[in-house]
Amino acid sequence: MSLEHLKNKLVKQFLCATQISAVHFDEMTDTDVSLILDLLTHDTLQNFPLKTPYVAKFLKKMINQMEKKENELCDEIYYKYIELIQKDPNEGPFYKHYAFNSDETDEIKSILTIQESxxxxxxxxxxxxxxxxxxxxxxxxxxxxxxxxxxxxxxxxxxxxxxxxxxxxxxxxxxxxxxxxxxxxxxxxxxxxxxxxxxxxxxxxxxxxxxxxxxxxxxxxxxxxxxxxxxxxxxxxxxxxxxxxxxxxxxxxxxxxxxxxxxxxxxxxxxxxxxxxxxxxxxxxxxxxxxxxxxxxxxxxxxxxxxxxxx
Ligand SMILES: C[S@@+](CC[C@H](N)C(=O)[O-])C[C@H]1O[C@@H](n2cnc3c(N)ncnc32)[C@H](O)[C@@H]1O
The missing domain is CATH 3.40.50.150 (Vaccinia Virus protein VP39)
Incomplete structure (x- = not known):
């Protein structure tokens, strides 16, 4: 996963499946949207997927927010959302990815991948x-x-x-x-x-x-x-x-x-x-x-x- 992906708070929260209610979708930027879309096809999330219903909920919130702001959204995000809601929600195992910052700087030190129930x-x-x-x-x-x-x-x-x-x-x-x-x-x-x-x-x-x-x-x-x-x-x-x-x-x-x-x-x-x-x-x-x-x-x-x- 490129560290470029992880500069944004929303992306870090997405990767460790932060509770949806704690994510500030109102602060979401166009860059967040394109980084998240990019991540969905990334090897890391293909090999170690986040919980399917979580990703579906996250995308739904993103779509709602963008529509509210009357921002144009690419079709890909809608297709991805439909694909997710048609998937078996229990088909695990599921993982979370925790991106840790270095103590001194804002740089990402490591991303740890954890299988979780x-x-x-x-x-x-x-x-x-x-x-x-x-x-x-x-x-x-x-x-x-x-x-x-x-x-x-x-x-x-x-x-x-x-x-x-x-x-x-x-x-x-x-x-x-x-x-x-x-x-x-x-x-x-x-x-x-x-x-x-x-x-x-x-x-x-x-x-x-x-x-x-x-x-x-x-x-x-x-x-x-x-x-x-x-x-x-x-x-x-x-x-x-x-x-x-x-x-x-x-x-x-x-x-x-x-x-x-x-x-x-x-x-x-x-x-x-x-x-x-x-x-x-x-x-x-x-x-x-x-x-x-x-x-x-x-x-x-x-x-x-x-x-x-x-x-
Ligand atoms: C709430 S979980 C915390 C897990 C982990 N430390 C964390 O913070 O994510 C409590 C952990 O303590 C373990 N545990 C509970 N009772 C225990 C005991 N008597 N001896 C050893 N481990 C125990 C459980 O198996 C479980 O993994």
């Missing part, structure tokens, strides 16, 4: 789609490369792998361990790693490990070395998980050098408060920061996203 919970797990905190963590890695430099990193509940891929491709850790408890999640993750290995250079060794916090014994058994850094995104949402998660964090911290960053979407303030109390009761000292609004145009910050740093 179209439903929030599928196969009994939340790990088959990428969550806002996961996107935030992926951006944060790019902006805090120095914190990842040459470190052995373990990610808990890594899901589809967007954040970890950002760390391996955009930063320079020594090792990266992708971990999650769910087999279906790990299968999709392995596929996402493979897709991105064909598109990018990985800057570190990595491994994929099936690991559940519910069984801290596995962690003890399999890791004679502890990681320097533990990362996790959107793992604080179910109070039933707090005990095993905190036990795992406590064990990981016991060497006195491991640091932890948790990226948390605060959907329910009470749940989030309970988690912080749980951390305190486990003597896990932490600092809490909130990510600024508009942290990245790849994000929809409907709920606040916090970063908890345990040290």
């Amino acid at each position: 179209t439903s929030i919970v599928s196969h009994g797990t939340t790990g088959l789609c990428t969550w806002q905190a996961g996107i935030a963590m992926a951006c944060w890695c790019l902006r805090n490369k120095h914190l990842l430099d040459n470190r052995v990193i373990m990610e808990l509940g890594c899901g589809t792998g967007l954040s970890g891929l950002s760390a391996c491709i955009n930063c320079k850790p020594r090792e990266y361990w992708f971990t999650d408890c769910h087999s279906a999640v790990l299968d999709v993750l392995k596929n996402n790693i493979q897709v991105n290995q064909n598109l990018h250079t990985f800057n570190c060794k990595f491994k994929v490990v099936q690991l559940s916090w519910d069984n801290i014994g596995d962690v003890k058994l399999n890791y004679e070395t502890k990681p320097d850094l533990v990362l996790a995104a959107d793992v604080v949402f179910d109070q039933n998980m707090f005990d095993p998660l905190c036990d795992a964090l406590k064990w990981l911290m016991m060497n006195g050098t491991t640091e932890i960053y948790l990226f948390c979407t605060q959907r329910n303030p009470e749940t989030f408060k309970t988690f912080q109390e749980k951390l305190k009761s486990c003597n896990l000292n932490f600092k809490r920061d909130i990510l600024p609004d508009n942290y990245s145009i790849l994000l929809q910050q409907d709920c606040p996203i916090y970063v908890i740093h345990i040290k």
